[in-house]
Amino acid sequence: MIASYRWLQRFVPELPSPDVVGEKLTQLGWEVVSKKPWGLWYEPVELVEITKRVKHPHADHLSLITVRRRDNVLTTVVSGASNGFAGDRVWYAQPGTRLIDGRILETVTMRGIDSPGMLLSAHELGFEAGPQDLWIWDGDQPLGTHFLDVLGGMDTVFELELTPNLAIFGQNMRALSRELAASLSLPWNSRSTEFSYGRVPMANVIDAQACPIYGLAEFRIKPDAVTPLWIQILLKSIGQRLIHPAVDLTNFVLWDIGQPLHAFDADKVDGKIEVRNAVDGEVLATLDGSERTLSSYDLVIADQNRALALAGVMGGSGSAVSLETTRILLESAHFDAQRIFQTMRRHQIYSDAALHFGKGTDPHAVVTAPAQYQNLLAEMGILEEIGPSQMIGIIPPSRQVPFNPQGIRQLLGVGWSDERILDGLERLGFEKGETGIVIPSDRHDVEGTPDLAEEVARLYGLDEIEPRMFVVSASPGRPSTRVSYQELIRNSLAAAGYWEVITRSFTSPSRIQRAGMRPSPDVINVVNPLRDEETLLRPSLLPGMLETLESNRARRDISLSLFELAPVYTRETPDFWQYDELTVVRTLEARKRYPRPDSPHLLELKGTLEWLNQKCGMGLSWKQVPSGPEFMHPGRLLAIYRRDGSVVGYLGEVRPRIAQRYHAKRIGVWFMRISDDPGVEIASRIRRPMRYPEVVRDLSLIVPQGVSYQTIWEISHQLQSSILQSLTPIDHYRGDFGHSWTFRLVFQSEDKTLTDEEVERVIQQFLQLTQDLGVTMRQ
Amino acid sequence: MDAQRLDSWKDEMTREVMKAESLTELQTVRHQWLGRKGKITNAMKGLSSLSIEDRRTVGQQLNGIREYALDLFAQREQEMELQEETRQLQEEVYDMTLPGLWPDVGLLHPITRTRRLIEDVFLRMGFSLEYGPEVEDEWYNFEALNIPADHPARDMQDSFFIDLPGMVLRTHTSPVQIRAMKKYDGALPVRILAPGRAFRRDDDATHVPMFFQVEALVIDRGISLADLKGTLNIMAHELLGDGIKTRFRPSYFPFTEPSMEMDVTCASCRGAGCRVCKETGWVEILGSGMVHPQVLKNGGYDPLTVSGFAFGLGIERLTMRIFGIDDLRLLYQNDMEFLSQFQPYTGRPGL
Numbered sequence A: 001m002i003a004s005y006r007w008l009q010r011f012v013p014e015l016p017s018p019d020v021v022g023e024k025l026t027q028l029g030w031e032v033v034s035k036k037p038w039g040l041w042y043e044p045v046e047l048v049e050i051t052k053r054v055k056h057p058h059a060d061h062l063s064l065i066t067v068r069r070r071d072n073v074l075t076t077v078v079s080g081a082s083n084g085f086a087g088d089r090v091w092y093a094q095p096g097t098r099l100i101d102g103r104i105l106e107t108v109t110m111r112g113i114d115s116p117g118m119l120l121s122a123h124e125l126g127f128e129a130g131p132q133d134l135w136i137w138d139g140d141q142p143l144g145t146h147f148l149d150v151l152g153g154m155d156t157v158f159e160l161e162l163t164p165n166l167a168i169f170g171q172n173m174r175a176l177s178r179e180l181a182a183s184l185s186l187p188w189n190s191r192s193t194e195f196s197y198g199r200v201p202m203a204n205v206i207d208a209q210a211c212p213i214y215g216l217a218e219f220r221i222k223p224d225a226v227t228p229l230w231i232q233i234l235l236k237s238i239g240q241r242l243i244h245p246a247v248d249l250t251n252f253v254l255w256d257i258g259q260p261l262h263a264f265d266a267d268k269v270d271g272k273i274e275v276r277n278a279v280d281g282e283v284l285a286t287l288d289g290s291e292r293t294l295s296s297y298d299l300v301i302a303d304q305n306r307a308l309a310l311a312g313v314m315g316g317s318g319s320a321v322s323l324e325t326t327r328i329l330l331e332s333a334h335f336d337a338q339r340i341f342q343t344m345r346r347h348q349i350y351s352d353a354a355l356h357f358g359k360g361t362d363p364h365a366v367v368t369a370p371a372q373y374q375n376l377l378a379e380m381g382i383l384e385e386i387g388p389s390q391m392i393g394i395i396p397p398s399r400q401v402p403f404n405p406q407g408i409r410q411l412l413g414v415g416w417s418d419e420r421i422l423d424g425l426e427r428l429g430f431e432k433g434e435t436g437i438v439i440p441s442d443r444h445d446v447e448g449t450p451d452l453a454e455e456v457a458r459l460y461g462l463d464e465i466e467p468r469m470f471v472v473s474a475s476p477g478r479p480s481t482r483v484s485y486q487e488l489i490r491n492s493l494a495a496a497g498y499w500e501v502i503t504r505s506f507t508s509p510s511r512i513q514r515a516g517m518r519p520s521p522d523v524i525n526v527v528n529p530l531r532d533e534e535t536l537l538r539p540s541l542l543p544g545m546l547e548t549l550e551s552n553r554a555r556r557d558i559s560l561s562l563f564e565l566a567p568v569y570t571r572e573t574p575d576f577w578q579y580d581e582l583t584v585v586r587t588l589e590a591r592k593r594y595p596r597p598d599s600p601h602l603l604e605l606k607g608t609l610e611w612l613n614q615k616c617g618m619g620l621s622w623k624q625v626p627s628g629p630e631f632m633h634p635g636r637l638l639a640i641y642r643r644d645g646s647v648v649g650y651l652g653e654v655r656p657r658i659a660q661r662y663h664a665k666r667i668g669v670w671f672m673r674i675s676d677d678p679g680v681e682i683a684s685r686i687r688r689p690m691r692y693p694e695v696v697r698d699l700s701l702i703v704p705q706g707v708s709y710q711t712i713w714e715i716s717h718q719l720q721s722s723i724l725q726s727l728t729p730i731d732h733y734r735g736d737f738g739h740s741w742t743f744r745l746v747f748q749s750e751d752k753t754l755t756d757e758e759v760e761r762v763i764q765q766f767l768q769l770t771q772d773l774g775v776t777m778r779q
Numbered sequence B: 001m002d003a004q005r006l007d008s009w010k011d012e013m014t015r016e017v018m019k020a021e022s023l024t025e026l027q028t029v030r031h032q033w034l035g036r037k038g039k040i041t042n043a044m045k046g047l048s049s050l051s052i053e054d055r056r057t058v059g060q061q062l063n064g065i066r067e068y069a070l071d072l073f074a075q076r077e078q079e080m081e082l083q084e085e086t087r088q089l090q091e092e093v094y095d096m097t098l099p100g101l102w103p104d105v106g107l108l109h110p111i112t113r114t115r116r117l118i119e120d121v122f123l124r125m126g127f128s129l130e131y132g133p134e135v136e137d138e139w140y141n142f143e144a145l146n147i148p149a150d151h152p153a154r155d156m157q158d159s160f161f162i163d164l165p166g167m168v169l170r171t172h173t174s175p176v177q178i179r180a181m182k183k184y185d186g187a188l189p190v191r192i193l194a195p196g197r198a199f200r201r202d203d204d205a206t207h208v209p210m211f212f213q214v215e216a217l218v219i220d221r222g223i224s225l226a227d228l229k230g231t232l233n234i235m236a237h238e239l240l241g242d243g244i245k246t247r248f249r250p251s252y253f254p255f256t257e258p259s260m261e262m263d264v265t266c267a268s269c270r271g272a273g274c275r276v277c278k279e280t281g282w283v284e285i286l287g288s289g290m291v292h293p294q295v296l297k298n299g300g301y302d303p304l305t306v307s308g309f310a311f312g313l314g315i316e317r318l319t320m321r322i323f324g325i326d327d328l329r330l331l332y333q334n335d336m337e338f339l340s341q342f343q344p345y346t347g348r349p350g351l
């Protein structure tokens, strides 16, 4: 909403400077988006008198008009105007003036004669002054008077952002000025008088719920009138278009007191007015030039033949007033806000009327608005007769809420006296009534003590409330166990060298397919996605993670180790449609580097799983499997199991064919569901350091194809040796004889220094058992 | 063999030791003095030819010289060994101006770090952390929070709807207020902080369709707007530094009454006024208010006996403020070059 400082002064003549007004508005909760001077471009335009008018020697339709400016300076300009003769006073703009349409005036040569500047029409100044070319001015200002001074000097316009509660009552200068007057303790001129409706049956209200109050009044006027300049100025300053007087006046009343009025041309209305629901399929040509097909949800104003207007939203072109109109049928109504709001949304007509009615209007304005309209017609001298009128429905009695100053003090945490609270409320238009506080008729937003508390807090300013701190118990707050556990996983992975990323929860079938995955029927689709790539809620983090690799490697060749722990979504579980997944991705390509290359290995990813499982007590186990998800490399795949034996995820490589789609030759991935309940209670088992020296033996073995490390490791466990501490692969090569593995066996005893014989005995047992697998010592 | 001559031996020996340039030369000198036929050894042998009296005095003198010699040679030997080692090591010269190999450390996303910073402030104030589902029941997301059916937030323009009837992607973390109240089941005090994702149909430099919020709710007897202001001031100082100023403006949210927004000093101009803050010197940081009586009722609390406050804070906005970023979307592009800039110390050990 745009507010004009000059307009506000109508209600509060003693208004302080625009800067103070801006600050006060902010304090009161009106967000000031901008504050700008208005009228600057009128400054160079000055009043001149025509002294001579002769025909242009080379053009029939042009004249040379000589004007006298301040200090008897004479200037001659070329003009095509049909009016403007010696003795007329007109408005002149000299070269360099910026016109309201943005043009900058220059001295132009017209048919061989220079024309320095321009004589202006009302239209060129942005105003309406009836059917005349040049604006012949009949005011008595001295020559040289600036047009801006005629306007009353510069104005300041505020662009305001209204919160929904303020929009209920505040989209007009009257309410805005009431707030300012209250907070500045200045007198406020409410300027309201009441129209006395007659009792002529002119209308029927069929749907009284949608239209509780309906007023109609006929005014007979002289045609061809011009809207008073002061109203034109105010409407222009808040960015309103001038249309013609009957409409300009309704517009003025709308922004002045917040009541949308509608003027019908009474001669275009056939019989009694009906306020009824539209018939499904009924067609109405609205004033914006569109044909609207209505439904029974829409409320219309109709005559005996047809719908005339979409009630509270927009009039129809068939009954519109024009310059020739002599009988105005003025509608002043009160509608159900919800109904109007819905119609506005359904038809996407965000008219000023709908934006007011749709928020809720002051029912009392049904009576005051026509009075104001009538007064303006009278002021213009065009009101010939007040015709018949009628009001259907009754103005509801004012509402009261209990006055609970203690409740207000408690809610705000202040010590303000009853008197101070009441005084503030009264300044805002509330009154002390018999049973409580009487709420002004336009304040539908006020319902109880919290609202009254807000009113006084706004009025006196939130700065007046001294901050304090509620008493906090000595015990600190608690994070949730589940989330703390997830945070531990995050911290651990970051410590292990992985970077956390956060990807969007949305994906699409094609993005899922690109990752080699199949879209599941359990995905949750977004009904109104923002774009085609985000049509569903991700069932897996993997596509997004691979895309993150891709976007990072599109411009530079870097190795990446990323993880995300975040929800994925599925409709498979009723009542709770998300669970947390951990996904880790790592590019597996050697990168040249001095002094040694950086060559990440899939076993490092596995190592991270082993380490994390131990560090976070995850209770997981894993097994190499020959197949799993289709997008995974079948030769390098581990299935990951929870304690209960169910598969929770996989670790391995994505198929290189798929990896290539994301700008990588090899990508290691590990994805798994994170259980909601860590539920792991691990007793800490800390041993003393071993005091006796360890014995190290390296064994080079030829291992047949198909015998895994796991098998050999299990054999070392079958020995049940208390001194064999570990068996680790330290070297491998492949020859014509098969695989050669060098294992390092470490022996150590808790209670003595081991002898060679003791170590040798275990080694022999180990070799004997592995012999059955075809394992032999390398010579 | 008189005492004076023996005294001059020390000087003579020292001179010779200092003259030796290598360990070999030093050995030669040592031999000349302490070897089997060295000067000192010989003199010791000659003692027997002296009178008993002289034998004692000269003997003592010789012993002193011998100890002096042993020390002298040992010390010099050590010095020369060290010099020799140094010379050898200098041949192992390495170009230490080569770049170092950085440790392979990971990094938490700046959003995670900012979220934890906020959580930490409130955990210390006695708040507990609560969570709710992202695929949320419309009742929790709208009705329970007093958001009527015709509210713009319920429009397809603003919220993501999904093909689960009655469900919506939560548009804020506020539904956790209701869930927490139901969980606390009338117990007091309620003092919770709810971090999490939320979704809105917006995408520009200051809005992303998926974002993170932190919701706070306090319910107890006698909680007032003054408590809310106090809490928010503490939070602003903890998160943005002691120099930060705050300003409160009335606002509107369907689920609070009265409602207010908190502004903090503009980071770009420090309050002087600039383009970022539309010349006001302030930037909005969060919305807050006293819990609406109807919302208290919806959560099972009696507005006549208890009151509460709530506020919601955008984590991105705070991250942008703390780290100095002007485009929100950068945070979710996961560009490593961009994210790596979040590594250096910011002067906040907790971040």
Ligand SMILES: [Zn+2]
Pocket: B266, B267, B268, B269, B270, B271, B272, B273, B274, B275, B276, B277, B278, B279, B280, B281, B282
């Ligand atoms: Zn600024």
